[in-house]
Amino acid sequence: MKIGELAKRSGLSAYTIRYYERIGLIPYADRCRSGHRDYDASILVWIQFLDRLKTTGMPIRDMLHYAALRERGPATEAERQALLERHRAKVRAHVDDLIACLDVLEHQDRRLCRPTTEDDRP
Amino acid sequence: MKIGELAKRSGLSAYTIRYYERIGLIPYADRCRSGHRDYDASILVWIQFLDRLKTTGMPIRDMLHYAALRERGPATEAERQALLERHRAKVRAHVDDLIACLDVLEHQDRRLCRPTTEDDRP
DNA sequence: TGTTGACTTAGAGCGCGCTCTAACCCCTAG
DNA sequence: CTAGGGGTTAGAGCGCGCTCTAAGTCAACA
Numbered sequence: 001m002k003i004g005e006l007a008k009r010s011g012l013s014a015y016t017i018r019y020y021e022r023i024g025l026i027p028y029a030d031r032c033r034s035g036h037r038d039y040d041a042s043i044l045v046w047i048q049f050l051d052r053l054k055t056t057g058m059p060i061r062d063m064l065h066y067a068a069l070r071e072r073g074p075a076t077e078a079e080r081q082a083l084l085e086r087h088r089a090k091v092r093a094h095v096d097d098l099i100a101c102l103d104v105l106e107h108q109d110r111r112l113c114r115p116t117t118e119d120d121r122p
Numbered sequence: 123m124k125i126g127e128l129a130k131r132s133g134l135s136a137y138t139i140r141y142y143e144r145i146g147l148i149p150y151a152d153r154c155r156s157g158h159r160d161y162d163a164s165i166l167v168w169i170q171f172l173d174r175l176k177t178t179g180m181p182i183r184d185m186l187h188y189a190a191l192r193e194r195g196p197a198t199e200a201e202r203q204a205l206l207e208r209h210r211a212k213v214r215a216h217v218d219d220l221i222a223c224l225d226v227l228e229h230q231d232r233r234l235c236r237p238t239t240e241d242d243r244p
Numbered sequence: 245t246g247t248t249g250a251c252t253t254a255g256a257g258c259g260c261g262c263t264c265t266a267a268c269c270c271c272t273a274g
Numbered sequence: 275c276t277a278g279g280g281g282t283t284a285g286a287g288c289g290c291g292c293t294c295t296a297a298g299t300c301a302a303c304a
Contacts, residue, residue: 002280002281003280003281004280004281013262013263014281015262015263015264016261016262016263018282018283019261019262019263031282034269034270034271034281034282035269035270035281035282035283036270036280036281036282037281037282052223052226052227053227055219055220055223056220056223056224056227059260059261060260060261061260084227087227088224088227088228091220091223091224092224094220095217095220095221095224097177098177098178098213098216098217098220099217101174101177101178101213102178102210102213102214102217104174105174105175105178105206105209105210106210124250124251125250125251126250126251135292135293136250136251137292137293137294138291138292138293140252140253141291141292141293153252156251156252156299156300156301157251157252157253157299157300158250158251158252158300159251159252181290181291182290182291182292183290
């Protein structure tokens with residue numbers, strides 16, 4: 001699979017895939033004899049995982065940390081689990097924040113929508 | 123209340139408060155005779171509201187849109203309600219995404235934590 | 245009266261995560 | 275044989291949301 005095909009299948013742009021390779025977020029791809037990247041379908045699983053980390057707000061530098069541990073093999077598994085668990089805890093806390101904000105925005109916005117010239121205090 | 127005090131009370135930096143004024147996100151503050159901004163406590167309610175929009179991921183350009191409608195007074199209330207409702211819908215969808223991702227990260231990570239040299243396919 | 249420290253402005257700089265450009269190469273279809 | 279549509283690289287540029295700098299003003303206190 002060449003980069004255009006991977007872009008279609010993964011939802012990333014070819015630009016982004018090359019960028020991720022450059023910074024070390026996805027492994028250096030084998031090149032075919034004309035120098036083009038040639039991907040195995042298994043890369044999609046890794047990209048999907050990265051995508052979930054991204055969706056849940058993990059910064060690239062942390063994904064790089066995870067990717068580096070992964071490159072070092074099974075010996076780093078405990079550390080990777082710990083990293084993920086800390087991330088999940090942050091995400092759960094963020095979800096709680098979002099829900100709390102949503103709740104306020106549902107129930108308080110009438111008062112807060114009034115123009116500045118009126119009294120906005122509770 | 124001067125800007126330093128407002129910064130402490132609102133959690134924003136003085137830099138950010140000035141920036142928000144410059145771009146029109148908070149109203150132009152009255153200046154005392156030495157030219158320093160002098161805030162009324164009611165500004166805190168607006169800043170807290172903005173903060174909730176920010177926490178829930180609304181981009182500044184949309185907050186500016188809301189702020190502009192607010193400046194135009196009560197006539198724009200329906201439009202502001204609609205804007206907020208669209209935002210809340212996006213936030214609810216995002217929360218659902220986060221929860222779905224969390225669920226996968228809880229239950230699938232053992233497989234995905236293995237190094238590249240192993241078979242990562244399901 | 246001098247010194248500290250909080251304030252003012254316009255505008256530059258930064259970290260993030262891409263996104264695109266320029267100049268080039270290679271393969272295949274017509 | 276040539277045109278088109280993919281790919282390659284290094285490096286520049288962009289949109290976002292601040293964050294800071296420089297140079298200056300002002301008020302309060304020892």
